[in-house]
Amino acid sequence: MFSYKKVALLLAASVLAGCASEPKTIYSWDKYQPALYDYYQQDKVSKEQQILSLNESIEKAKAANKPVPPGLYAQLGLLYANTGRDSEARQQFETEKAKFPESAPFMDFLLSKNKGNIK
Numbered sequence: 001m002f003s004y005k006k007v008a009l010l011l012a013a014s015v016l017a018g019c020a021s022e023p024k025t026i027y028s029w030d031k032y033q034p035a036l037y038d039y040y041q042q043d044k045v046s047k048e049q050q051i052l053s054l055n056e057s058i059e060k061a062k063a064a065n066k067p068v069p070p071g072l073y074a075q076l077g078l079l080y081a082n083t084g085r086d087s088e089a090r091q092q093f094e095t096e097k098a099k100f101p102e103s104a105p106f107m108d109f110l111l112s113k114n115k116g117n118i119k
Contacts, residue, residue: 027069028061036075051079070100074107081110 077092
């Protein structure tokens with residue numbers, strides 16, 4: 001027969017084992033959050049380094065067969081726009097809009113705001 005102490009011990013062990021595992025997420029966040037932080041710390045990491053980091057995150061997500069998180073393509077588009085790479089910026093905004101339809105109003109705003117610059 002089991003005693004209450006043994007049951008409590010087994011329950012506590014199973015709860016702790018569940019906490020020890022890595023949380024599963026839908027998206028492959030990779031370096032997106034640190035890159036976003038770097039974007040706002042403008043003097044720390046160059047825009048080109050941020051672009052490389054986000055592109056690397058996209059490639060890792062594809063390799064892991066996981067979707068890219070919402071906002072990553074838009075952030076990449078902003079970085080491209082800030083470095084004068086307008087066609088690449090447009091492509092990223094369009095990709096964000098296609099992958100995340102709820103972002104369409106904001107992506108349309110960014111595309112129209114920069115209409116003269118982004119071709």
